[in-house]
Amino acid sequence: MIENLQSFTESLPPLLQWVGVMLAGAIPFVESYGGSVLGILAGVNPVVAIAAAIVGNVISMLIFVLTTSRVRTAAVARRDKPDSPRRAKLRERFDRFGVPGVSLLGQTVLPSQITAAAMVSFGASRNAVIGWQIVSIILWGVVFGVLGMVGSDLAGYGV
Known part of the structure; x- marks a missing residue:
């Protein structure tokens, strides 16, 4: 899949390659960190690649958060039953690490879109999550973009 995304990005006219990187950054599990590296390896200016991947990931995450927020509001209005034991356990873990901890470390396990939607479903402030x-x-995105630049230099691709 990564090779296909890279080929797609390289096939675009140079002035539109940032669009390919932005689209890649919007895909869960590719996100800003994968999109920035993909853009750099496709020959996009590193600053443009990192910025485009970040913008794509942010837009995608916002769609997930805003949709989940609306769904949660409607569901809570109709819900009178207590949390299941499993959901209570998940909520306890969320409460332990909070929005900052889950946001910063959650991407090591799940895409930002999924972790953000989960936090909103647990009742976290939509604005804090965003x-x-x-x-x-x-x-x-910046950390992996820098690593991508260093890696491509070491591999002889040059940036």
């Missing part, structure tokens, strides 16, 4: 997810997406 803010911390944006911080996390930027952080992960």
Whole structure:
């Protein structure tokens, strides 16, 4: 899949390659960290690749969060039963790490779109989730973009 995304990005006219990187960054499990590396390896200017991957990931995450927020609001309005034991256990873990911890570390396990939607479904503030997810997406995108630049230099691809 990564090779196909890279080929797609390389096939675009140079002025539109950032669009390919942005689309890749919007895909769960590719996200800002994968999209930035993919763009760099496809020959996109590193700053443009990182920024485009971040923007794609943020837009995708916002769609997930805003949709989940609306669904949760409707579900809570009709819900009178207590949490199941499994959901209570998940909520306990969420409460232990909070929005910042889950946002910053959650991407090591699940895509930002899924972790953000889960936090909103647990009742976390939509704005807090969005803010911390944006911080996390930027952080992960920049770190992996820099690693991608260093790796491509070491591999002889040059940036």
